[in-house]
Amino acid sequence: TDPIESGAKIAAGTKIKILATPDENYEIDEWLIDGTPIANTGLNFYYLSLSKDTNVKVTFRSTKPVEYVVTVDPVLPSAEAGTVQLFKKNGDAVESGKSVVTGTEMYVEVKPADKYELETLQVNDKTIKVGDENLVNLSDGGYKYVFTVTGVTTIQATFKQGGAVEQLSANPIVAYVTNGGTRLEIVGATEGVDIRLYDYTGQLLLSSTEHALDISALPAGSYIVLVGNYTTRIVK
Incomplete structure (x- = not known):
């Protein structure tokens, strides 16, 4: 008709x-x-x-499946500390920043480099520490964490140097907060060495070669300080 x-x-x-x-x-x-x-x-x-x-x-x-980006942020304190890799449940590698269909089961493998060990694995707002029952130990010294994609996902690993207690006592570098919490001072570092300050999400907040930094604009809390290849923590 x-x-x-x-x-x-x-x-x-x-x-x-x-x-x-x-x-x-x-x-x-x-x-x-x-x-x-x-x-x-x-x-x-x-x-x-x-x-x-x-x-x-x-x-x-x-009818198109909803997809979300899964991203691996740079590791802390530096790229030399270890690697973080994404995989689908079947073992297929997934590049950081790629979109994945919601409901996809994935896992992340974290491998500390020589002389480093994993401190925390951050998956969005969830912090997984070494010893967590959901963080599986691998035979090669790495770790595996399984998750399901339900939204935009960001992953970051924070490493620390092995034997950190002995290193802290022997290393002449000291980072401390002065002037009522407004100034970060570094003592014992080589002149001209890079000094970087990170928050615990991995965001770089300050970078300088000066041994005294103005941190008055930063909120109270804990921060990671990288002085060359030496890592320590401060509390403002």
Whole structure:
């Protein structure tokens, strides 16, 4: 039969067929007759006998799977401290920054470098420390953590040098907060060495070669200080 234009006048009692054709990656979500939802049979057409002026509306929904980005932030205190790699459940590697379908089961492998050990693994707002039952020890000295993608996911590992207690007592470098919490001072470091200050999410806050840094703008809390390859922590 010939198509009927929207707004056309049709004789009362006429039975018409309304056809709705979704575009690719879409399906019919709802039929509404004069604003009232009717049962969705899954078909792309609906028969209607006209008895009055009638408004027909069809809504569509996407059938494309929702995807979220999974990102590995740079490791702390430096790239030499260890590696963090992403995998799907079947073992396929996933590059940091790629989008993954929601509901995908994944795992992250964390491997400390020589003379380093894992301190914490951060997955979004969740902090997993060594000894956590969900952090599986691997035979090569690394760790495995399994998770399911339900939203945008950010992962970061923080490492510390092995035998940190002995190193702290023997290392002449000292970092401390002075002047009522507004100044960070470094004592014992080589002149010109890079000094970097991070928060515990891994964000670099300050970078300088000066041995005294103004930290008055930073909120109270704990911070990681990297002096060359030496790592320590301060509390403001």
